[in-house]
Amino acid sequence: MTGEYALTVGVFTGIWVLLAMGLNLVSGYAGQPHLGHAALYGIGAYASALLTTRSGLDPWVAIPLSVLLASAIGLALSAVTLRVRDDFLAITTMGVNFVVVAVFLYVPFFGGAYGIGGVPPPRLLGVAFDRRAYFALVLGAVVLGALLDRWILRSWLGAGLVALRDDELAAEASGVDTRRFKVVAFGIGSGHAGLAGALYAHFAGFITPQDFGFPVSITVLCMVVLGGIGTLRGAVTGAVLLSVLPELFRFLLNYRMLLYGLLLVLTMRYQPQGLLGEGSALVGFLRRRAVGRPPVPRAEEVGRAAP
Amino acid sequence: MPLLECRGLGRRFGGLWALRDVDLAVHEGEILGLIGPNGAGKTTLFNVVSGVLRPTTGTVHYRGRRIDGWPVHRIVRSGLGRTFQIPRPFRHLPAWENVLVALGHAHYASLPASLGRARTPEDIHRALELLEQVGLGAFAKTPAGKLPLGAQRRLEIARALGLDPALLLLDEPMAGLSSAESDALADLILRLRAQGRTIVLVEHNVAVAMRLCDRIVVLHHGRVLSEGRPEEVRVDPRVIEAYLGEEADRAAG
Numbered sequence: 066m067t068g069e070y071a072l073t074v075g076v077f078t079g080i081w082v083l084l085a086m087g088l089n090l091v092s093g094y095a096g097q098p099h100l101g102h103a104a105l106y107g108i109g110a111y112a113s114a115l116l117t118t119r120s121g122l123d124p125w126v127a128i129p130l131s132v133l134l135a136s137a138i139g140l141a142l143s144a145v146t147l148r149v150r151d152d153f154l155a156i157t158t159m160g161v162n163f164v165v166v167a168v169f170l171y172v173p174f175f176g177g178a179y180g181i182g183g184v185p186p187p188r189l190l191g192v193a194f195d196r197r198a199y200f201a202l203v204l205g206a207v208v209l210g211a212l213l214d215r216w217i218l219r220s221w222l223g224a225g226l227v228a229l230r231d232d233e234l235a236a237e238a239s240g241v242d243t244r245r246f247k248v249v250a251f252g253i254g255s256g257h258a259g260l261a262g263a264l265y266a267h268f269a270g271f272i273t274p275q276d277f278g279f280p281v282s283i284t285v286l287c288m289v290v291l292g293g294i295g296t297l298r299g300a301v302t303g304a305v306l307l308s309v310l311p312e313l314f315r316f317l318l319n320y321r322m323l324l325y326g327l328l329l330v331l332t333m334r335y336q337p338q339g340l341l342g343e344g345s346a347l348v349g350f351l352r353r354r355a356v357g358r359p360p361v362p363r364a365e366e367v368g369r370a371a372p
Numbered sequence: 373m374p375l376l377e378c379r380g381l382g383r384r385f386g387g388l389w390a391l392r393d394v395d396l397a398v399h400e401g402e403i404l405g406l407i408g409p410n411g412a413g414k415t416t417l418f419n420v421v422s423g424v425l426r427p428t429t430g431t432v433h434y435r436g437r438r439i440d441g442w443p444v445h446r447i448v449r450s451g452l453g454r455t456f457q458i459p460r461p462f463r464h465l466p467a468w469e470n471v472l473v474a475l476g477h478a479h480y481a482s483l484p485a486s487l488g489r490a491r492t493p494e495d496i497h498r499a500l501e502l503l504e505q506v507g508l509g510a511f512a513k514t515p516a517g518k519l520p521l522g523a524q525r526r527l528e529i530a531r532a533l534g535l536d537p538a539l540l541l542l543d544e545p546m547a548g549l550s551s552a553e554s555d556a557l558a559d560l561i562l563r564l565r566a567q568g569r570t571i572v573l574v575e576h577n578v579a580v581a582m583r584l585c586d587r588i589v590v591l592h593h594g595r596v597l598s599e600g601r602p603e604e605v606r607v608d609p610r611v612i613e614a615y616l617g618e619e620a621d622r623a624a625g
Contacts, residue, residue, distance in 0.1 A: 221479040221486040228473040231462035234424065237444035238454055240477030240535060249483070343464070 072196040076268055078308040079203035080261045085288045085304035086210050086297065087257025092286070093295035094223060095250040096230030097147075098155035101162035102285050105255040107277025109135040109262025111169060114181045114272055124187040124267050131263040132256050139255020143248045162279050169274035180273030184266045199268055206264060210257055214297050217253070226250055227295075280322060287325040291332050293342025302341050373436055375400045375539055375570050376421065376452075381430035382594075383413075383420050390416040392594045394430070398539065403561065403571045405585030405602075407578055409614060412591040414574045415457055418541050422454045423447040434539070449477050453537030457544045457574070459524035463517030467508055467527055470516050471499040474534025502530045506560060522549050526557070539570045546580055558584055578615070582606060590614070 084106060091099045109131045116127035146157045169175045186193045187202070194202065217223045229236035229243045236243050266272050284307070292303020307325065311317050317324055338345035374397035381394040391413045398404050406414050419425040421432055423444040432440040439447050448454070453474075462470050475495055479485040503509050506526040511519060516527055525545055532540055542561070546554040561584060565571055575581035581588060582602040590598040590611050598608045605611055 216487070219489055219491065221476040221488055221490045222483075224469070224473050224476055224490045225480060225486065227465065228462050231464055232460045234444070235456070235460035235462060235531075236473065238422065238424075238448055238456070238460075239474040239531060240445050240449045240480050241473065242443070242445045242480055246480075246486075 069196055072200045074309065074312050075200045076196065076203050076264075078305055079200070079207050080265050080268075081285070081288060081308045082207050082301050082304040083203075083210050083257050083261035083264070084285045085292070085300040086207075086214055087254040087261070088285050089289050089294065089297065089300035090214065090217070090250050090254040090257070093289060093300065094218065094226040094230065095247050096226075096295075097247055097250070098151065099158045099251075099254075100155050100279070100282050100286065101158035101160070101165075102254070102258055103277045103279065103281035104162045104165035105135045105139050105258035106262040106265070106281065107165055107169060107274070108138055109259030110266040110272050110277065111175060111181070111262075112259070113263035114184045114266040115175075117185055117267075118181060118183055124185060128187070128260070128263040128267070132259045135259020135262065136252050136256035139258075140248055140252035142255075143251030147244060147247050147251075159279065159282075162277075162282050166274045166278050169277070175274075178273065180271055180276075181266075182271035184270050184272065186267055186270070203264055203268075206260055210260070211297060211301070213253070218297070222246065222249065230295075283322075283329075284325055287329050289339075291328050291339055293339030293345055293348075296339075296342055299339050299341040303339065306340075374398055375435060376572075377433045378417075378421065379431050379433075381417070381420060381432065382428050383416055383425060384428045389428075389594050391420065391427075394591075394594070394596055396589060396596065398570060398572055400538075400570055401565065401568065402586045403565055403573060403584060405581035405588040406572060406574045406591065407576070407581050407588060408591035408597070410576075411593075413594040414591055415543060416594075417591070418454060418543050418572075418574065422452065422541060445480065448535055448537070449481065451535070451538040452541070453532035453535040453539070454541040455525070455528035455532050455543055455545060457547070459521070459528050461516030461519070461524050461527055461531075464515055466513045467503060467516050467519065467523075467530075468496070468499045468512040470527055471502050471530050471534045472496075474531045475499060477535050499534070502533050503527075505533070505563075506530045507556060522553050525549065526560075529560070533564075537569065539572070540564065541572045541574075543574045544576055545573070546575060546577060554580065 084102060088099060088102045091097050112131035112134045113124070113127045116122045116130060117124055142161060146154060149157055170178060188194065225236060225241040225246050228239060229241055229246060233243050288303035288307045289300050291307065292301065293299025311321050332339060336345055340347055376398040378394055378396040381391055382389060383391040394417065406417065408414055416425065420427045423442050427440050431438055434450060434452055462473060472490065472495055475498055476490060479488055500509065500512055503512055506529050508523055508526055508530060511523060516524065519527060529542065529545060545557055549557065561571060561573065573581065573585060585602060588600065588602050588605045589596060590605060592614045597614055598605050598611045
């Protein structure tokens with residue numbers, strides 16, 4: 066593997082990790098099935114591509130704007146789609162994915178099947194980002210996303226989300242505005258996807274509708290489920306594994322979707338918590354190895370630890 | 373002014389009125405028992421009062437404010453806690469985090485507040501304290517789904533207490549408990565009243581309700597059949613007939 070090639074794989078891996086973290090917020094923490102994550106990824110990519118190529122904005126302005134736009138569209142979509150639940154929500158979000166791709170494909174404004182080319186890379190002090198710099202940028206975005214996720218999980222928002230995942234009515238009866246919390250989770254998750262999309266557009270230089278199709282949504286779902294849905298470490302691990310492994314075993318490349326499908330089925334059947342999810346075999350093993358650190362502090366211990 | 377007041381409350385499911393013209397007042401500081409045969413509408417009444425179901429007719433006032441039509445989360449935030457007859461724990465969360473979720477009730481109302489840090493030492497301390505209060509201190513770290521039924525019922529109460537409610541609606545908290553467990557729970561209910569909380573208790577077991585409650589309302593076929601102090605209700609011929617009627621139905625069926 067040459068350095069340039071490794072950096073390219075690194076950039077794409079980072080983009081997948083961002084996507085997986087975003088989906089994990091919606092499907093993992095809030096427990097809402099979401100099969101249209103790639104639609105928001107596409108919206109982020111097209112927004113940033115159009116803002117730079119047509120409106121002449123600088124990528125440094127276009128990227129944050131695209132994140133906000135994807136987030137806002139995610140908020141609006143979920144406010145409408147969350148009237149339905151469970152399997153119906155899965156089908157509705159899937160439909161959203163198809164509609165968004167069709168809009169990119171058939172509305173001339175979006176460049177049709179040829180997509181949009183000539184998306185400029187970001188520049189710093191007049192110098193365009195090379196792969197190394199871009200990798201650093203993506204890495205920074207991943208770290209930012211991970212910090213945000215951790216913040217959320219430790220906040221009351223996170224507590225309310227994991228509660229409503231287990232039992233919506235009981236969460237309501239504990240004071241959680243479940244509808245609003247789900248919408249917020251969709252909004253933030255969509256923001257992650259939008260950032261991933263914008264980073265993809267400025268790295269690849271051109272984008273087409275197929276880059277954001279339904280298979281992409283399923284791939285992200287696969288990553289999250291394989292790694293361990295509902296945990297940050299699981300989402301990150303799944304995304305890294307499934308984006309690096311096919312590069313190591315190039316002969317697998319053509320069978321990528323087959324492999325993902327198989328992994329999804331096997332995970333659901335034998336280890337629904339995923340590799341690193343809460344209560345998975347591997348985590349149990351690692352916990353037993355690490356000398357019994359209790360996951361929850363007792364009040365006395367907390368009292369002692371507090372300044 | 374009563375703490376909770378229902379006027380002309382009715383709820384219809386298809387052609388069946390599960391509640392019909394129910395007038396009910398709950399006064400501050402009392403333990404009110406709600407009894408009645410199966411299908412009398414006790415749980416429906418709880419669901420309508422706590423906002424899970426909308427009333428078909430009538431109104432609900434809490435502290436003088438009309439609350440029917442409010443979403444559940446808004447009603448419970450205003451100080452009206454409830455438990456579920458069939459426990460609904462957050463199964464994958466440890467017992468103490470079940471309580472923690474309710475402790476967040478003051479933070480959920482605004483987005484900035486809900487982004488604040490949960491699980492501060494005070495929160496953890498308070499959650500463990502409430503678990504101790506219901507006798508679940510030893511199970512703090514057990515996932516709620518793995519607790520036995522009796523413990524899940526007590527966890528329901530601890531979680532509702534996390535809302536620091538002035539009014540607590542308990543839906544058959546004694547069902548399925550051993551007599552020792554149900555005695556302990558009766559003590560707990562009396563202690564909660566001593567803390568200044570008002571309690572409405574749905575109870576299938578008439579003897580338990582008679583012993584514990586200051587006042588009893590008997591529901592039958594969705595209507596208030598009788599109301600009064602336990603010793604008055606006990607000798608009300610209509611009540612006796614309703615319960616005997618149920619026995620007779622059962623014998624005939």
